[in-house]
Amino acid sequence: MRSLLLLLFVLWQPWPVAAAPENALQQLVSEGTAQFREGRLGQARKLFEQASERGLQSPSLHYNLGVVCYQLGDYDAASQWFARLLNGRDQALASYNLGLVALADERPDDAARWFRSILEAADEAPEKVLGLAERQLADLGEGPERASVQGGLSPQGYLSLGGGYDSNLSSTPEASASNDGGVYAELIAAGSLNYSLGRERWLTLDLVGFARRYAEDEDYDQQLLQLKLGGMQSWRRWIFGIRPVVSQSWLSGEQLETRWGGEWLARSQECLPGSDWGCDLRVSVEQIDGGKGYEAYDGQWYQGQLGLRRRFGVLELGARYRLELNDRQDLSEPEGFVSVSPTRHEWMLDARYRLKPGLVVGAEATLRHSRYGKPHVWIDPDSGEQVERRREDDLKSVGVMAELSLGQRWLVRQQWVFQHQDSRLRVYDYRRHGLVLSLEGVF
Known part of the structure; x- marks a missing residue:
């Protein structure tokens, strides 16, 4: 999911002009x-x-x-x-x-x-x-200072209304692609509420809702609700936090996964004294319970992430590394075995360039390597013999986008992404491109 936090420059409208004697x-x-x-x-x-x-x-x-x-x-x-x-x-x-x-x-x-x-x-x-x-x-990245000063509440909100096209639909991340395309509409809504516990500490409540509906095939419809409630602490130019997380996702109206766990985070606009690089570190641990028909997804999920970001005039560059570990129940049947427990390494680079006030263009490139915990086992339909092979995927992704500000709180974003996955198990190979246009606002 794209990032839910956006920076919009806010200028008040001109005041009425004072009367002049001349x-x-x-x-x-x-x-x-x-x-x-x-x-x-x-x-x-x-x-x-x-x-x-x-x-x-x-x-x-x-x-x-x-x-x-x-x-x-x-x-x-x-x-x-x-x-x-x-x-x-x-x-x-x-x-x-x-x-x-x-x-x-x-x-x-x-x-x-x-x-x-x-x-x-x-x-x-x-x-x-x-x-x-x-x-x-x-x-x-300096925290809700006003809540600390006044001892009050600090609410924020984000809304995105969009629509797009996906050339190669798939349901769960481990499933093979369908080779069918579809048009969809999506809604993203997020809210944040901070409450002061003193000058340097505060509580934070974050709620995110996501829904995507396909025009011609409801089997791929997706929904997500996520809640985070935790404590934050500022120290010098750093912010630290621990937040319990609860989320529920649905696929085609059926329960897919229930997740609960927590995350530890640290971020700063200045990684080292005198440094121009901003940092974002996160460690997450979650227990996962699959819905009916998705019991193979039961298990644990662990993730660590390091992000860096720096501005060079009108150019902003970012880099991220993410490590994801899965320990799921996996799918074991008399005729075979399918692992849904990958270890993933992901590297991402992105750039944003301000062409002029209110207009930003950008690009990103991602490489993700996935290696599944145990070999897949199946019966070859031609020879009738049992085949055993470990699944490994390399997913390459590139994308471009443009953002146009529409005044104080709104912007229009257009994004195009192309993905190519190469897998040792050919059934998981696919090519995919997507185009989305969205109207986004902060409150």
Whole structure:
């Protein structure tokens, strides 16, 4: 599943323009506002700057100029205009926007300092600005600071509505592909709630729901519900957590797997002092109970993951290694044996490039090697003899995507993925490509 956490730059709409004594200046600002609303940002900036050069100085004009310069990608100018609001009643809003500018300019440390300054003066900041600053800090890996400051709750939400095409349907991960394609619709909804236990500790509750429905073959319909409840601790630039996990999945309306267990995690925007690499470490252990007809999946599942990420200007690079161990019951019958207990090694590289404000393109490549615990056993239909062979798979995957921001909270994402699996057991060989278009938002 694609990652459920997204960073969206949030800019408030321009304020109403303050009245000016000179009709000419007021006319310039009114025309600039009209140009802005119609998307002609360059013309709007010229009109606002003319009003400023001719003597009009007001918080609303400075704010409008900051917004326009931000959306034009002139981050130095945007910072200068927003900075003029720091000494007034709108200091919190100015600090928040300066943080957004720093994020867009690929300066996450500066952005975090601006967002933290809002929380340090929480009594003087509007509730909405506090919430936005806390959300940005959470995205930067610094935890729910506002909950710690105020002792309150910090909710967040994510929603994705999408549809796509899968060229080669399969049910469970161990099953062979069908060589049939299908169109589908999918829904992903996630929510997070944090509650402070002090300055450095908090509780977190995460709930995820996923549903995919195929237009022509309901045998491949999938659903998932997952709940995580745990405790988090911040220490210097690191965040640590332990979270119990419970999940339930369905295939074609029938119970597939019930999972329960826990995960330990650690993450930081600075792996080592002075390092520009961010880290994400996770260790998970789960007990699995298969539904009726899927008892072979009963057993345990273990996973360890290390992720690294770094920005180089408008380019962001990531790498991940994942080790997965399975100890399942497996499928044993008089006529043969099928293992569903693979050991998997997965390597992934990805890149994201910001073409311009609001438009990001990216690519990723993945290699996964799976080796199953015991050899498969079956009767050869031609010779009638018993065959015994261990299953090993190499799955190669490449994908490209584009994201277009639709204002404050929404974006459109288009993604194409191609997969090729080469297995020692030819029945598990397949080629597959998928295309999905989704509308995603954060709240």
